[in-house]
Amino acid sequence: MLELLASEYRTYAQDIVVIAVCGAALLWGGAPERIIAASWLIFFELTGLIYKNFIRSEGYQLQGVDAFLATTDFLVLVIWVIVALYANRNYPLWIAGMQLLAMTAHLARGMSEAISPIAYLFLIVAPGWFQLIFLAAGVSRHVMRKRKYGEYRSWRYVRNAVKLDLPGERKKSWSALLSKRKVVAQDEAR
Template identity: 55%
Template sequence: MNVDLWLISFEIVAGLALIAIALHANRNYTLWIAAMQVWAMTAHLARGLVESISPVAYAMMIAVPGWLQLFLLAIGLVRHLMRERKFGEYRDWRIVGPNTALAAGMGPISSQQNWPKAKQPSWRDDIK
């Protein structure tokens, strides 16, 4: 039941930041990196809820996701460089919202334009 509150708070802040980045980045590997952080966060939850947990298992649940994050980052970087060499530059971030054309560098949005409405609201609409 000994849980380090400083470490938990650091893991939560890092987890929230990585999840926010993963939801807006135009890369798939960032989702996996955020998932590894959630795994590390659940290690603290398991330690707090379970009476006895092996110190080795707890240490592995905290350390292994960090190493996997580095591995995924390296793979993502290599794949990004390969894709950029093959297809040229592409967007770093997903473009979402009413100023999509402006963010894409297509100029200001005219109020007379009839932009198609989404049939169903996106899960990203709640994040704004």
């Protein structure tokens, strides 16, 4: 596998695997799988093609870090962390963790010039392969679970979640909220 990471055909091989895995996720996956696959296709494949063909220039380098790639990695990190926190699956945590590793590579490259370009490339490319493996495993587990047990929920439900105060709503103090909970608890006890 290490030869594939250093090969000139790496991008073609990864594109084939991406199309297969993301296509399977879009066809047979639940909402978390579809969000992860769609964000991969939009942020890495589509914007990657646009960047490679129309935007790429040496002027977008900041401290040796490609600002466009770092920005797309950060946006995908935010999306995948949100999916990982609320999905009723475990593998999105691993995918988000791998994306955090890739994002950390951008930060390390920006802070230190001593990082070799090969190490920087490896820290950005290698997590993508693991993310595809985790997504493929997650889609296959989803399909097997769905066949065995039928439909199941895609998202975790949080009990006693704090409701956010939206603009225009009347805000209550913490003491008013706590006293209201005590009254409700006393009514339930009766």
